[in-house]
Amino acid sequence: MQTVSAVMAHVLGNIINLTGPGHYVNWGFIQLSVANLVVIGLMVVVFFAAILIPFKRPGGGDR
Protein backbone atom coordinates (compact mmCIF):
# COMPACT_ATOMS: atom_id res chain seq x y z
CA MET A 1 0.00 0.00 0.00
CA GLN A 2 2.83 2.32 0.93
CA THR A 3 4.60 1.44 -2.32
CA VAL A 4 1.49 2.26 -4.35
CA SER A 5 1.02 5.63 -2.63
CA ALA A 6 4.73 6.42 -3.05
CA VAL A 7 4.56 5.62 -6.76
CA MET A 8 1.35 7.65 -7.14
CA ALA A 9 2.88 10.57 -5.28
CA HIS A 10 5.91 10.47 -7.58
CA VAL A 11 3.88 10.16 -10.77
CA LEU A 12 1.25 12.72 -9.84
CA GLY A 13 3.67 15.14 -8.17
CA ASN A 14 6.45 15.22 -10.72
CA ILE A 15 5.94 13.75 -14.21
CA ILE A 16 8.70 15.97 -15.63
CA ASN A 17 11.57 16.42 -13.18
CA LEU A 18 13.13 19.88 -13.45
CA THR A 19 15.54 19.37 -10.56
CA GLY A 20 19.19 19.23 -11.63
CA PRO A 21 21.80 21.56 -13.09
CA GLY A 22 20.09 24.55 -14.73
CA HIS A 23 20.69 25.60 -18.30
CA TYR A 24 21.55 29.21 -19.06
CA VAL A 25 22.14 31.35 -22.14
CA ASN A 26 24.39 34.43 -22.30
CA TRP A 27 24.27 37.46 -24.60
CA GLY A 28 26.95 39.92 -23.48
CA PHE A 29 26.07 40.94 -19.95
CA ILE A 30 22.62 39.34 -20.20
CA GLN A 31 22.30 35.95 -18.55
CA LEU A 32 18.97 34.14 -18.77
CA SER A 33 17.83 30.68 -17.75
CA VAL A 34 16.32 28.55 -20.50
CA ALA A 35 13.26 28.03 -18.26
CA ASN A 36 12.71 31.80 -17.98
CA LEU A 37 13.29 32.15 -21.72
CA VAL A 38 10.55 29.59 -22.40
CA VAL A 39 8.12 31.43 -20.08
CA ILE A 40 8.94 34.80 -21.68
CA GLY A 41 8.44 33.23 -25.13
CA LEU A 42 5.04 31.88 -24.07
CA MET A 43 4.06 35.33 -22.75
CA VAL A 44 5.00 36.89 -26.11
CA VAL A 45 2.93 34.22 -27.93
CA VAL A 46 -0.08 34.92 -25.65
CA PHE A 47 0.36 38.68 -26.21
CA PHE A 48 0.27 38.38 -30.00
CA ALA A 49 -2.52 35.80 -29.85
CA ALA A 50 -4.60 38.23 -27.77
CA ILE A 51 -4.06 40.91 -30.41
CA LEU A 52 -4.53 38.81 -33.51
CA ILE A 53 -7.31 36.36 -32.58
CA PRO A 54 -10.55 38.13 -33.58
CA PHE A 55 -13.32 38.88 -31.08
CA LYS A 56 -16.67 37.24 -31.61
CA ARG A 57 -19.27 39.68 -32.85
CA PRO A 58 -22.51 39.71 -30.88
CA GLY A 59 -24.94 37.49 -32.74
CA GLY A 60 -22.23 35.68 -34.68
CA GLY A 61 -19.26 36.61 -36.82
CA ASP A 62 -15.90 38.09 -35.81
CA ARG A 63 -15.00 41.60 -34.77
Place this chain on the structure above:
Amino acid sequence: MTAATDAATPRRRRSFKQDRDVEEWHGAYHPYDLIKEGIIAFVVVSLLVVGLAVIFSSPDDTPVTVKSWSTANPVDFATTAITELDGTSGTATYGPPYNSTTGASQSIGPISPESWFGVHHPIDTATDYVLAPLQTLPNTPEVQAAVSEYKSASPTQQAAWTKAYEDAVTKASFDNGKLTVPAGDYGPVATIIAGLTSMARSGALDGALLSTRQFYGADYTKPLLFLADGTYLADLGAAQHLSGDQWGMMNETGNYPGQAWLWLYTMWYQVPPFKTSANADFQVWGLMLVLTVLLALVPFIPGLRSIPRWTRIYRLIWRRHYKDLAAAAPGGTSP
Protein backbone atom coordinates in the same frame (compact mmCIF):
# COMPACT_ATOMS: atom_id res chain seq x y z
CA MET B 1 -22.36 81.51 -6.84
CA THR B 2 -26.07 80.97 -7.67
CA ALA B 3 -27.47 79.07 -10.62
CA ALA B 4 -28.47 82.39 -12.21
CA THR B 5 -25.00 83.93 -12.08
CA ASP B 6 -23.49 80.62 -13.15
CA ALA B 7 -25.66 80.71 -16.24
CA ALA B 8 -24.76 84.36 -16.85
CA THR B 9 -21.01 83.69 -16.88
CA PRO B 10 -20.48 80.67 -19.12
CA ARG B 11 -17.47 78.55 -18.16
CA ARG B 12 -14.65 78.66 -20.69
CA ARG B 13 -14.50 75.34 -22.48
CA ARG B 14 -11.16 73.52 -22.51
CA SER B 15 -9.78 72.66 -25.92
CA PHE B 16 -10.10 68.96 -26.80
CA LYS B 17 -6.86 67.00 -26.52
CA GLN B 18 -6.97 63.46 -27.85
CA ASP B 19 -4.50 62.06 -25.27
CA ARG B 20 -6.38 63.60 -22.36
CA ASP B 21 -10.06 63.84 -23.26
CA VAL B 22 -12.57 61.23 -24.36
CA GLU B 23 -15.16 61.59 -27.10
CA GLU B 24 -18.65 60.49 -26.17
CA TRP B 25 -19.60 57.19 -27.83
CA HIS B 26 -22.53 57.52 -30.20
CA GLY B 27 -22.34 54.06 -31.74
CA ALA B 28 -24.24 50.88 -30.89
CA TYR B 29 -24.12 49.14 -27.47
CA HIS B 30 -24.09 45.37 -26.97
CA PRO B 31 -24.62 43.32 -23.79
CA TYR B 32 -21.54 41.59 -22.43
CA ASP B 33 -21.50 38.97 -19.65
CA LEU B 34 -18.50 39.94 -17.51
CA ILE B 35 -19.37 37.39 -14.78
CA LYS B 36 -19.40 34.57 -17.34
CA GLU B 37 -16.00 35.62 -18.68
CA GLY B 38 -14.61 35.87 -15.13
CA ILE B 39 -15.80 32.35 -14.28
CA ILE B 40 -14.36 30.92 -17.50
CA ALA B 41 -11.00 32.61 -16.80
CA PHE B 42 -11.02 31.30 -13.21
CA VAL B 43 -11.74 27.72 -14.31
CA VAL B 44 -9.13 27.79 -17.09
CA VAL B 45 -6.42 29.21 -14.79
CA SER B 46 -7.31 26.72 -12.02
CA LEU B 47 -7.01 23.79 -14.44
CA LEU B 48 -3.69 25.16 -15.69
CA VAL B 49 -2.32 25.55 -12.14
CA VAL B 50 -3.35 22.03 -11.07
CA GLY B 51 -2.20 20.49 -14.35
CA LEU B 52 1.20 22.19 -14.34
CA ALA B 53 1.69 21.32 -10.64
CA VAL B 54 1.05 17.64 -11.43
CA ILE B 55 3.39 17.66 -14.40
CA PHE B 56 6.28 19.76 -13.04
CA SER B 57 5.83 19.84 -9.22
CA SER B 58 7.86 22.64 -7.56
CA PRO B 59 11.47 23.29 -6.49
CA ASP B 60 12.26 21.37 -3.33
CA ASP B 61 15.97 21.67 -2.57
CA THR B 62 17.23 20.34 0.76
CA PRO B 63 17.41 23.24 3.22
CA VAL B 64 20.87 24.50 4.15
CA THR B 65 21.37 24.53 7.92
CA VAL B 66 24.27 25.29 10.22
CA LYS B 67 24.51 21.53 10.75
CA SER B 68 24.73 20.74 7.01
CA TRP B 69 27.24 23.57 6.54
CA SER B 70 29.56 22.50 9.38
CA THR B 71 29.28 18.87 8.28
CA ALA B 72 30.09 19.58 4.64
CA ASN B 73 32.80 22.17 5.28
CA PRO B 74 33.92 22.36 8.94
CA VAL B 75 36.97 24.48 8.14
CA ASP B 76 34.82 27.16 6.48
CA PHE B 77 32.53 27.03 9.50
CA ALA B 78 35.46 27.47 11.92
CA THR B 79 36.92 30.27 9.75
CA THR B 80 33.57 32.07 9.91
CA ALA B 81 33.04 31.37 13.61
CA ILE B 82 36.28 33.10 14.60
CA THR B 83 35.19 36.23 12.67
CA GLU B 84 31.93 36.18 14.65
CA LEU B 85 33.91 35.95 17.89
CA ASP B 86 36.33 38.79 17.07
CA GLY B 87 33.66 40.98 15.47
CA THR B 88 35.06 41.16 11.92
CA SER B 89 32.36 39.15 10.09
CA GLY B 90 29.93 40.61 7.60
CA THR B 91 27.12 40.57 10.15
CA ALA B 92 29.29 42.08 12.92
CA THR B 93 30.21 45.03 10.67
CA TYR B 94 26.86 45.34 8.81
CA GLY B 95 25.54 48.35 10.70
CA PRO B 96 21.79 48.95 11.23
CA PRO B 97 19.51 47.16 11.94
CA TYR B 98 21.93 44.69 13.61
CA ASN B 99 24.61 46.94 15.10
CA SER B 100 25.88 50.51 15.00
CA THR B 101 29.01 50.19 12.84
CA THR B 102 29.89 53.72 11.73
CA GLY B 103 29.62 54.40 7.99
CA ALA B 104 28.20 50.96 7.16
CA SER B 105 24.71 52.15 6.17
CA GLN B 106 23.86 52.55 2.51
CA SER B 107 22.98 56.07 1.48
CA ILE B 108 22.36 58.47 -1.40
CA GLY B 109 23.90 61.76 -0.29
CA PRO B 110 22.45 62.56 3.13
CA ILE B 111 19.54 60.12 2.71
CA SER B 112 20.13 56.91 4.68
CA PRO B 113 16.92 55.12 5.76
CA GLU B 114 18.94 52.34 7.45
CA SER B 115 20.33 54.91 9.86
CA TRP B 116 16.93 56.54 10.42
CA PHE B 117 15.44 53.34 11.81
CA GLY B 118 18.56 52.51 13.84
CA VAL B 119 19.48 49.22 15.51
CA HIS B 120 16.11 47.49 15.99
CA HIS B 121 17.29 43.87 15.62
CA PRO B 122 20.49 43.89 17.71
CA ILE B 123 22.96 41.08 17.15
CA ASP B 124 26.20 40.81 19.15
CA THR B 125 27.89 38.13 17.07
CA ALA B 126 30.42 37.06 19.77
CA THR B 127 27.70 36.53 22.36
CA ASP B 128 24.79 35.42 20.14
CA TYR B 129 26.68 33.11 17.78
CA VAL B 130 29.51 31.75 19.94
CA LEU B 131 29.56 32.32 23.70
CA ALA B 132 25.85 32.12 24.62
CA PRO B 133 25.15 28.92 22.58
CA LEU B 134 28.22 27.22 24.09
CA GLN B 135 26.99 28.07 27.60
CA THR B 136 23.83 26.05 26.94
CA LEU B 137 25.87 22.83 26.43
CA PRO B 138 25.58 20.39 29.34
CA ASN B 139 28.48 18.25 30.61
CA THR B 140 31.23 20.20 28.85
CA PRO B 141 33.46 21.50 31.67
CA GLU B 142 36.42 22.12 29.37
CA VAL B 143 34.36 24.28 27.01
CA GLN B 144 32.69 26.15 29.89
CA ALA B 145 36.11 26.89 31.44
CA ALA B 146 37.35 28.21 28.08
CA VAL B 147 34.29 30.46 27.75
CA SER B 148 34.81 31.82 31.29
CA GLU B 149 38.51 32.42 30.66
CA TYR B 150 37.74 34.26 27.41
CA LYS B 151 35.03 36.42 28.95
CA SER B 152 37.21 37.42 31.92
CA ALA B 153 40.22 38.35 29.75
CA SER B 154 40.95 41.96 28.73
CA PRO B 155 39.85 43.12 25.25
CA THR B 156 43.53 43.38 24.25
CA GLN B 157 44.19 39.79 25.28
CA GLN B 158 41.03 38.59 23.53
CA ALA B 159 42.09 40.38 20.33
CA ALA B 160 45.57 38.80 20.48
CA TRP B 161 44.11 35.29 20.84
CA THR B 162 41.51 35.70 18.10
CA LYS B 163 44.00 37.35 15.70
CA ALA B 164 46.46 34.47 16.12
CA TYR B 165 43.65 31.91 15.63
CA GLU B 166 42.20 33.72 12.63
CA ASP B 167 45.61 33.63 10.91
CA ALA B 168 46.07 29.95 11.69
CA VAL B 169 42.57 28.62 10.92
CA THR B 170 43.13 29.06 7.18
CA LYS B 171 45.64 26.18 7.50
CA ALA B 172 43.27 24.07 9.60
CA SER B 173 42.17 20.57 8.67
CA PHE B 174 39.38 18.32 9.82
CA ASP B 175 40.15 14.65 10.39
CA ASN B 176 38.35 11.96 12.33
CA GLY B 177 35.69 14.35 13.61
CA LYS B 178 38.23 16.79 15.02
CA LEU B 179 39.30 20.28 13.94
CA THR B 180 43.10 20.52 13.86
CA VAL B 181 44.78 23.93 13.83
CA PRO B 182 48.57 24.47 13.73
CA ALA B 183 50.00 25.04 17.24
CA GLY B 184 49.95 28.63 18.50
CA ASP B 185 49.05 30.91 21.38
CA TYR B 186 45.26 30.97 21.05
CA GLY B 187 44.43 30.84 24.76
CA PRO B 188 40.92 29.39 25.18
CA VAL B 189 39.90 30.31 21.62
CA ALA B 190 40.92 26.95 20.07
CA THR B 191 38.74 25.09 22.60
CA ILE B 192 35.85 27.53 22.00
CA ILE B 193 35.87 27.19 18.19
CA ALA B 194 36.39 23.41 18.33
CA GLY B 195 33.48 23.17 20.80
CA LEU B 196 31.27 25.34 18.60
CA THR B 197 32.15 23.25 15.52
CA SER B 198 31.16 20.06 17.35
CA MET B 199 27.96 21.72 18.57
CA ALA B 200 27.13 22.84 15.02
CA ARG B 201 27.78 19.36 13.56
CA SER B 202 25.43 17.83 16.11
CA GLY B 203 22.60 20.20 15.09
CA ALA B 204 22.40 21.77 18.55
CA LEU B 205 23.59 25.17 17.28
CA ASP B 206 20.65 25.40 14.85
CA GLY B 207 18.29 24.95 17.79
CA ALA B 208 20.18 27.43 19.98
CA LEU B 209 20.13 30.13 17.27
CA LEU B 210 16.39 29.66 16.72
CA SER B 211 15.46 29.84 20.41
CA THR B 212 12.91 32.57 20.94
CA ARG B 213 10.42 33.49 23.58
CA GLN B 214 7.59 32.76 21.14
CA PHE B 215 5.91 29.35 21.11
CA TYR B 216 6.41 28.96 17.37
CA GLY B 217 9.97 29.95 16.49
CA ALA B 218 10.04 31.22 12.93
CA ASP B 219 12.73 33.89 13.18
CA TYR B 220 15.60 32.52 11.08
CA THR B 221 17.51 35.81 11.01
CA LYS B 222 20.44 34.65 13.16
CA PRO B 223 21.21 31.31 11.48
CA LEU B 224 20.71 32.85 8.02
CA LEU B 225 23.14 35.69 8.73
CA PHE B 226 25.65 33.25 10.20
CA LEU B 227 25.36 31.11 7.05
CA ALA B 228 25.70 34.19 4.85
CA ASP B 229 28.97 35.16 6.56
CA GLY B 230 30.65 31.94 5.35
CA THR B 231 31.46 30.91 1.79
CA TYR B 232 29.47 27.64 1.81
CA LEU B 233 26.00 29.15 1.22
CA ALA B 234 27.40 31.69 -1.27
CA ASP B 235 29.05 28.90 -3.28
CA LEU B 236 25.83 26.87 -3.33
CA GLY B 237 23.90 29.95 -4.49
CA ALA B 238 26.45 30.77 -7.20
CA ALA B 239 26.31 27.17 -8.48
CA GLN B 240 22.53 27.65 -8.95
CA HIS B 241 22.97 31.10 -10.60
CA LEU B 242 21.27 32.81 -7.66
CA SER B 243 23.92 35.47 -6.89
CA GLY B 244 23.21 39.15 -7.43
CA ASP B 245 25.79 39.40 -10.23
CA GLN B 246 24.21 36.42 -12.04
CA TRP B 247 20.74 37.97 -12.49
CA GLY B 248 19.95 35.74 -9.51
CA MET B 249 16.86 37.68 -8.47
CA MET B 250 14.92 36.26 -11.44
CA ASN B 251 16.32 32.71 -11.23
CA GLU B 252 15.09 29.59 -9.48
CA THR B 253 16.91 26.42 -8.49
CA GLY B 254 17.36 23.66 -11.06
CA ASN B 255 15.52 24.07 -14.36
CA TYR B 256 12.45 25.74 -12.89
CA PRO B 257 11.41 29.14 -14.25
CA GLY B 258 11.93 31.96 -11.77
CA GLN B 259 10.72 35.51 -11.28
CA ALA B 260 11.10 36.76 -14.87
CA TRP B 261 9.13 39.91 -13.99
CA LEU B 262 12.09 41.08 -11.83
CA TRP B 263 14.30 41.43 -14.93
CA LEU B 264 14.51 45.22 -14.72
CA TYR B 265 15.26 45.25 -10.98
CA THR B 266 18.09 42.73 -11.29
CA MET B 267 19.41 44.20 -14.55
CA TRP B 268 20.66 47.34 -12.79
CA TYR B 269 22.99 45.22 -10.65
CA GLN B 270 24.79 44.04 -13.82
CA VAL B 271 25.68 47.49 -15.17
CA PRO B 272 27.81 50.41 -13.95
CA PRO B 273 27.68 52.33 -11.69
CA PHE B 274 25.48 49.98 -9.62
CA LYS B 275 27.64 46.94 -10.40
CA THR B 276 30.52 48.24 -8.29
CA SER B 277 28.67 50.56 -5.92
CA ALA B 278 28.68 49.93 -2.17
CA ASN B 279 25.25 51.59 -2.08
CA ALA B 280 23.82 49.56 -4.98
CA ASP B 281 20.81 48.20 -3.06
CA PHE B 282 19.59 51.65 -2.07
CA GLN B 283 20.43 53.21 -5.44
CA VAL B 284 18.60 50.49 -7.40
CA TRP B 285 15.63 50.73 -5.03
CA GLY B 286 15.54 54.51 -5.52
CA LEU B 287 15.79 54.21 -9.31
CA MET B 288 12.98 51.64 -9.42
CA LEU B 289 10.86 53.89 -7.21
CA VAL B 290 11.32 56.77 -9.68
CA LEU B 291 10.53 54.52 -12.67
CA THR B 292 7.43 53.12 -10.91
CA VAL B 293 6.16 56.65 -10.20
CA LEU B 294 6.76 57.56 -13.84
CA LEU B 295 4.76 54.51 -14.94
CA ALA B 296 1.88 55.43 -12.60
CA LEU B 297 1.89 58.99 -13.96
CA VAL B 298 2.02 58.06 -17.67
CA PRO B 299 -1.51 59.48 -18.34
CA PHE B 300 -0.33 62.88 -17.10
CA ILE B 301 3.06 63.07 -18.85
CA PRO B 302 2.88 64.75 -22.29
CA GLY B 303 4.70 62.77 -24.93
CA LEU B 304 4.86 59.59 -22.89
CA ARG B 305 1.05 59.36 -22.84
CA SER B 306 0.95 59.74 -26.64
CA ILE B 307 2.94 56.55 -27.27
CA PRO B 308 -0.18 54.31 -27.59
CA ARG B 309 -1.58 56.73 -30.22
CA TRP B 310 1.70 56.81 -32.10
CA THR B 311 2.25 53.05 -32.04
CA ARG B 312 -1.41 52.49 -33.14
CA ILE B 313 -1.56 49.00 -31.64
CA TYR B 314 -5.17 49.75 -30.66
CA ARG B 315 -6.02 49.89 -34.37
CA LEU B 316 -4.63 46.37 -34.74
CA ILE B 317 -6.85 45.12 -31.89
CA TRP B 318 -9.95 46.90 -33.25
CA ARG B 319 -9.03 46.43 -36.91
CA ARG B 320 -12.52 45.23 -37.90
CA HIS B 321 -14.08 48.31 -36.36
CA TYR B 322 -11.75 50.66 -38.23
CA LYS B 323 -12.29 48.66 -41.40
CA ASP B 324 -16.07 49.13 -41.01
CA LEU B 325 -15.55 52.85 -40.37
CA ALA B 326 -13.39 53.16 -43.45
CA ALA B 327 -15.99 51.34 -45.53
CA ALA B 328 -18.76 53.60 -44.22
CA ALA B 329 -16.80 56.86 -44.67
CA PRO B 330 -17.46 58.83 -47.87
CA GLY B 331 -13.78 58.89 -48.86
CA GLY B 332 -13.19 55.30 -47.76
CA THR B 333 -10.71 56.20 -45.02
CA SER B 334 -11.15 55.79 -41.27
CA PRO B 335 -10.14 58.51 -38.76
